[in-house]
Amino acid sequence: MSTETFGAPVPGAPPRAGVPAADRPTRRRRRASFGGEGSRLGTVVAYIVAVVAALVFVTPLVYAFFSALKPSREVLLAPPRLIGTEVRWQNFADVFEYAPFRTYITNSFIVSVAGTLVVLFVSATAGYAFARLRWPGRDIVFVLFLGTLMVPQEVLVIPMFVVMQWFGWVDTYQSLVFPWAFTAFGTFLMRQFFRGIPYELEEAARVDGAGPVRTFLRIILPLTGSALAVLAVFTFLNYWNSYLWPLITVNDYSTLGTLPIGLASFATQTGTRWDLQMAASIISMIPTTILVIALQKHLVKGIATSGLGGR
Amino acid sequence: MRTESSIRPPRRNSLHRRERRQAFGFITPAVAGLSIFTVMPVGLAIVMSVFDWPIFGEREFIGFGNYIELLTDSPDFWPALRNSVVFTVLYVPVNLVVALGLALLLGPRIRGRAIFRVIFFIPVVTPIVANALVWKLVLQPDGLLNGLSTSWFGLTLPNFLVDQNWAMIAVVAMSVWAGMGYNMLVLTAALEQLPASLLEAAQVDGARGWRMLRSIVVPLISPAIFFAAVMTIISSLQVFAQPQLLTGGGPGTSTIPLVMFIYNTGFEFQDLGLAAAGAWLLFILIIGVTAMQFRVQKRWVHYEH
Incomplete structure (x- = not known):
């Protein structure tokens, strides 16, 4: 990962079409970034510190995994042992017997995918209107949009619950998807991205007589893949891990429970069955962990695009 | 900044009108959603904070009673x-x-x-x-x-x-x-x-x-x-x-x-x-x-x- 990746101040500038061949040799040269120079001893020490830190860091997860494989009464034995008298893979299957985890997982997927699709649609259309179209009141509306970013979810959940009561949406999928699908964050992210796309591309389409809708669909959207992907990943993770809101709006766990609240209530119900709780925890960690491992090359850039964007 | 107005001077107004109309379409989902799911709850939160407002049952205005x-x-x-x-x-x-x-x-x-x-x-x-x-x-x-x-x-x-x-x-x-x-x-x-x-x-x-x-x-x-x-x-x-x-x-x-x-x-x-x-x-x-x-x-x- 080189510094060039972040050269453009415009967040997530359109995908770069490879580095020109003439520039490549300079990437091979040792560059003077912090921690890049130094003695061989320093490098060895850095490796040791990194490995030790990583080992300590993952210890709780490793311990949880091996606890999930133990017989129930052997989880809390002193001195702690990694492996019990038997290795019970059965625990992972038992989790699905004790609580409707299949439903929880399905619900989490439905809600996360639906929410992500709504967010992408709303953010892309509104972002385009703010970035490229001219209409009266645009700048004022944009400032109002940004103003809503200041209001934290915690202020909104109480009245949102009353709104759900009015709509008759308590215990529905809609109540899990829609209330948080209209954040100004996505719109802002997309607007910043659209502004980085050269006007000339649109001019050409307009000269050919294409209106905003066709320009948007044919010219702009195909260039937007990377920004949409970043927004999609962050939105999916937010929905997937959401805890406070489902806790409030879902009463009927057996049909509408999502993974986080299902797992929390499972933990309360099973008391000291740490073996099952750890198995359930590990299961619920798998999807997002796979997502992050798959996206590892883009992590830093994704954070730079979304988090620091528009600073 | 904008240069496209110079491209087709004769049809400028109709183009602008069309753009405005379509902009309205582009922005409506976001504005409607934010109004219902952010602006309205914020307003409601202000109102609720000056009411005795149980989940079920009668509500009663109590001014700054909750804050106090x-x-x-x-x-x-x-x-x-x-x-x-x-x-x-x-x-x-x-x-x-x-x-x-x-x-x-x-x-x-x-x-x-x-x-x-x-x-x-x-x-x-x-x-x-x-x-x-x-x-x-x-x-x-x-x-x-x-x-x-x-x-x-x-x-x-x-x-x-x-x-x-x-x-x-x-x-x-x-x-x-x-x-x-x-x-x-x-x-x-x-x-x-x-x-x-x-x-x-x-x-x-x-x-x-x-x-x-x-x-x-x-x-x-x-x-x-x-x-x-x-x-x-x-x-x-x-x-x-x-x-x-x-x-x-x-x-x-x-x-x-x-x-x-x-x-x-x-x-x-x-x-x-x-x-x-x-x-x-x-x-x-x-x-x-x-x-x-x-x-x-x-x-x-x-x-x-």
Whole structure:
């Protein structure tokens, strides 16, 4: 990962079409970034510190995994042992017997995918209107949009619950998807991205007589893949891990429970069955962990695009 | 800026009208959604905070009654406020220092740094409920931490999650573990943007190690540190899941943060009006702290432009 990746101040500038061949040799040269120079001893020490830190860091997860494989009464034995008298893979299957985890997982997927699709649609259309179209009141509306970013979810959940009561949406999928699908964050992210796309591309389409809708669909959207992907990943993770809101709006766990609240209530119900709780925890960690491992090359850039964007 | 008006002067007006109409179409979903799901709830929250508003049953206007009750009468509000502040004061510096340390450590000289970064980032994306359960097991009296301590050093550790002095520290430690990976990547992105020429110049001038870090690197990435600090303080004033799952707010009220107080007031004691008033006080706290940071930033944040 080189510094060039972040050269453009415009967040997530359109995908770069490879580095020109003439520039490549300079990437091979040792560059003077912090921690890049130094003695061989320093490098060895850095490796040791990194490995030790990583080992300590993952210890709780490793311990949880091996606890999930133990017989129930052997989880809390002193001195702690990694492996019990038997290795019970059965625990992972038992989790699905004790609580409707299949439903929880399905619900989490439905809600996360639906929410992500709504967010992408709303953010892309509104972002385009703010970035490229001219209409009266645009700048004022944009400032109002940004103003809503200041209001934290915690202020909104109480009245949102009353709104759900009015709509008759308590215990529905809609109540899990829609209330948080209209954040100004996505719109802002997309607007910043659209502004980085050269006007000339649109001019050409307009000269050919294409209106905003066709320009948007044919010219702009195909260039937007990377920004949409970043927004999609962050939105999916937010929905997937959401805890406070489902806790409030879902009463009927057996049909509408999502993974986080299902797992929390499972933990309360099973008391000291740490073996099952750890198995359930590990299961619920798998999807997002796979997502992050798959996206590892883009992590830093994704954070730079979304988090620091528009600073 | 706009040049397209010069392209087709004769049809300018009809084009503009069409653009306006279509812009309306583009913006409507977002405006409608934000109105229903943000603007309306904000308005409603203001109204609710001046009502006695149970989940079911009669509502009654009581003016500033809820606010007065919170500030003078509610047994848990001030402890909750204190807990949120204590959590923030402990969590934010540790989070930032660990995140910066790792971002610096996992620099270009570490091959496979992408893998290390993934490892430190995993708890950021795994459900906080699962993370908390794992830590709950680790921190049990016979859990991993105490088990290792007794068998290696013969030292029995306190029962962290129910100990008056340790419960909050346990919540903070778990939260740092789960959350600092995000700031690590934010700061990594900033470090990777540093101009190599400037660092080379500093090295030629003899800057090394700690001095290089303090006088060159930290000032250069101070905008990113500031951003991370602002966002982390906001999110730590909103902490809820970690204490709720690890300690249940206990022992006593020693780890109930404001959001948990608001949640309990609204949905356990079913007093939505009081909860709404509490949420506004939290909002004022967040706005105040954030505004203060922006005022202080001039003293330590260096922008280049």
